[in-house]
Amino acid sequence: MSDMTPTLLTVNDLHTSFKTERGPVTAVDGISFTVNRGETLGVVGESGCGKSVTADSIMRLLDEKETTYSGTIMLSGRDLLALPESKMRQARGHELAMIAQDSMSSLNPVFTIGNQLTEAITVHRKMSKTDARLYAISLLERTGVPEPEHRMTQYPHELSGGLRQRVLIAMALSGDPQLLIADEPTTALDVTTQAQILTLIRDLQATSDMGSIIITHDLGVVAEMCDRVIVMYLGEVVEESDVDGLFDTPKHPYTRGLLASIPAIDGDRSQPLNVITGRVPTLYDVPPGCRFADRCNFATDICRTTPPPLESVDDSTAKVRCWNWRSISTEDHQ
Amino acid sequence: MSTSAPTETSPEAAVQESSQPLLEVRGLTKRFTSHGSSGKKITRAVDDVSFDIMPGETFGLVGESGCGKSTTGRSLLRLIEPDSGTVRYEGRDLVTMPRRELHSTRRQIQMVFQDPFSSLNPRRRIGAILEEALQIQFHLRMSDRRERVLKILDKVGFSEEYYYRFPHEMSGGQRQRIGVARALIVDPKLIICDEPVSALDVSIQSQILNMLDDLQAELGLSYLFISHDLSVVRHISDRIAVMKDGQIVEQGPTDAIFSNPQHAYTQQLLNAIPASHPSIARSRYAAASASAPIIPQRKA
Numbered sequence: 058m059s060d061m062t063p064t065l066l067t068v069n070d071l072h073t074s075f076k077t078e079r080g081p082v083t084a085v086d087g088i089s090f091t092v093n094r095g096e097t098l099g100v101v102g103e104s105g106c107g108k109s110v111t112a113d114s115i116m117r118l119l120d121e122k123e124t125t126y127s128g129t130i131m132l133s134g135r136d137l138l139a140l141p142e143s144k145m146r147q148a149r150g151h152e153l154a155m156i157a158q159d160s161m162s163s164l165n166p167v168f169t170i171g172n173q174l175t176e177a178i179t180v181h182r183k184m185s186k187t188d189a190r191l192y193a194i195s196l197l198e199r200t201g202v203p204e205p206e207h208r209m210t211q212y213p214h215e216l217s218g219g220l221r222q223r224v225l226i227a228m229a230l231s232g233d234p235q236l237l238i239a240d241e242p243t244t245a246l247d248v249t250t251q252a253q254i255l256t257l258i259r260d261l262q263a264t265s266d267m268g269s270i271i272i273t274h275d276l277g278v279v280a281e282m283c284d285r286v287i288v289m290y291l292g293e294v295v296e297e298s299d300v301d302g303l304f305d306t307p308k309h310p311y312t313r314g315l316l317a318s319i320p321a322i323d324g325d326r327s328q329p330l331n332v333i334t335g336r337v338p339t340l341y342d343v344p345p346g347c348r349f350a351d352r353c354n355f356a357t358d359i360c361r362t363t364p365p366p367l368e369s370v371d372d373s374t375a376k377v378r379c380w381n382w383r384s385i386s387t388e389d390h391q
Numbered sequence: 392m393s394t395s396a397p398t399e400t401s402p403e404a405a406v407q408e409s410s411q412p413l414l415e416v417r418g419l420t421k422r423f424t425s426h427g428s429s430g431k432k433i434t435r436a437v438d439d440v441s442f443d444i445m446p447g448e449t450f451g452l453v454g455e456s457g458c459g460k461s462t463t464g465r466s467l468l469r470l471i472e473p474d475s476g477t478v479r480y481e482g483r484d485l486v487t488m489p490r491r492e493l494h495s496t497r498r499q500i501q502m503v504f505q506d507p508f509s510s511l512n513p514r515r516r517i518g519a520i521l522e523e524a525l526q527i528q529f530h531l532r533m534s535d536r537r538e539r540v541l542k543i544l545d546k547v548g549f550s551e552e553y554y555y556r557f558p559h560e561m562s563g564g565q566r567q568r569i570g571v572a573r574a575l576i577v578d579p580k581l582i583i584c585d586e587p588v589s590a591l592d593v594s595i596q597s598q599i600l601n602m603l604d605d606l607q608a609e610l611g612l613s614y615l616f617i618s619h620d621l622s623v624v625r626h627i628s629d630r631i632a633v634m635k636d637g638q639i640v641e642q643g644p645t646d647a648i649f650s651n652p653q654h655a656y657t658q659q660l661l662n663a664i665p666a667s668h669p670s671i672a673r674s675r676y677a678a679a680s681a682s683a684p685i686i687p688q689r690k691a
Contacts, residue, residue: 103592103593104592247619248455248619248621248660248663248664249455249659250455251665252663252665256676256679259676274592275665276593277666277667278665279669280665280666280667280668280669280672281665281666281669282672283669301669301670304668314594315593315594318593318594318596318597319597319622320600320622320627322621322625323667324622324626324667326626326645329601329604330597330601330626331597332594332597332601336562
């Protein structure tokens with residue numbers, strides 16, 4: 058793999074639309090990003106921003122009778138959107154794999170862990186049952202599951218949420234994927250369990266050149282896990298940055314607002330938290346100009362009429378979708 | 392409450408020091424019995440829990456799922472009957488109080504729940520939902536009730552138009568503001584907030600937290616704030632109790648708990664909070680990898 062280019066995944070101008078009773082809606086509206094080998098990209102945003110639809114689009118998990126895709130999703134030189142379903146099926150699990158938020162509903166309640174893990178393994182690998190079982194046990198060991206032989210005989214409900222999440226990670230790793238997508242992998246977990254799972258994912262990455270995408274609403278998870286970040290708002294990328302840049306010099310008013318509205322664990326308790334006024338517009342009612350303009354303290358006339366482009370921030374790799382980001386940043390320094 | 396946390400010299404502090412606790416919980420215990428394949432099993436969901444809540448104070452109860460924090464909150468109002476212990480509200484014990492009297496005392500202790508959708512009747516308009524709460528506790532004329540509802544709606548930032556809305560027409564954050572309005576409408580002194588912002592996006596969460604702060608400053612309310620989120624609890628609470636396996640393992644002023652945690656479990660909880668900046672995460676991770684194998688088999 059070392060002779061390949063560092064870029065693993067290139068998403069270019071992805072649109073994902075759904076047919077609904079009230080007409081078509083575009084949940085993901087022209088987003089582009091890349092993920093390099095060994096890199097973790099964070100996709101951040103609040104409910105309804107399109108971050109999970111982005112993940113599901115890359116995996117092509119959405120019902121294709123109701124869904125229209127456009128754009129390209131190139132993984133190791135192949136466009137996933139152009140693959141026939143049979144080829145996509147081979148790719149899922151083997152080239153790209155996903156960990157979902159809810160470990161209980163991702164596992165089949167009537168089969169043992171061993172049963173489900175060995176099934177996942179034999180789908181992608183020609184292995185005897187005995188070998189698949191041994192491989193499954195080794196995967197459980199790798200993901201830090203204590204007493205792996207015993208766990209193989211247990212059912213999902215007999216495991217704690219943290220252990221189930223470890224099993225899901227083991228399952229995702231079973232096909233040795235190049236790209237791992239984790240959609241809110243720790244949102245349902247307690248804070249101490251979350252820390253363990255985040256450490257596990259990071260350790261697994263440190264020992265492979267797998268690229269990963271972490272979808273999350275939690276900027277703490279971003280700080281812990283990500284190299285680069287895209288911030289989504291109402292189906293669009295509004296800011297892209299390396300992780301330090303996002304926390305140190307956020308450019309977009311939405312990113313700035315989000316960061317200021319979290320009670321930081323080392324923040325000043327005597328100050329009220331920042332509030333982003335108003336609410337996210339619905340996808341049926343996308344504003345004509347900047348999608349954030351109605352809630353933005355810095356909005357000017359152009360913001361309400363003309364959608365801003367996603368432009369590069371000077372010479373850096375950072376990008377921001379805002380007409381006024383320059384003047385907002387200068388204000389900070391005064 | 393953080394915006395007007397009383398200092399040593401402030402008049403509120405003087406008042407607080409001389410006054411009695413609003414709520415005094417002693418030895419609160421609730422056991423649940425389950426019958427499994429291995430026979431009868433008794434779980435002490437709340438195990439000898441004691442704490443005070445002072446007038447005008449926010450008391451945070453923090454812990455992970457299953458630690459008994461919600462059961463504690465519900466036992467106080469006997470929504471779940473506690474097995475033993477006392478809950479003195481302004482000196483009178485709620486646990487031994489006759490039902491009738493308990494009913495009228497509940498007016499002064501209200502609850503706000505986590506899920507603002509399932510705690511609002513989907514078939515009724517906001518105005519009716521709020522008036523119902525009022526009807527149970529007060530005997531007012533219809534026009535007076537309406538007037539009071541509009542006043543409370545205004546307090547949580549809604550115009551008159553919302554009187555006629557249904558819960559499903561509102562966002563999660565708006566519904567939670569209605570949840571707070573319903574608690575406020577009977578003019579309580581103490582509100583038990585059980586994970587009131589856990590289901591909300593961060594930008595909405597901050598709205599509710601600020602609103603709770605403002606209402607406390609204006610009305611002198613006390614809060615029991617139950618949450619699993621340490622950052623949120625830290626932000627809003629004057630004092631904090633940390634719960635584990637049904638017991639309070641540590642309690643004290645917020646700053647003391649966070650800057651100098653005494654109990655090993657509190658330390659473990661604080662260490663598990665995600666970093667507020669990537670540089671902190673990196674240095675922590677580097678330190679951890681230097682002292683541990685790459686893939687730790689043991690639990691952190």
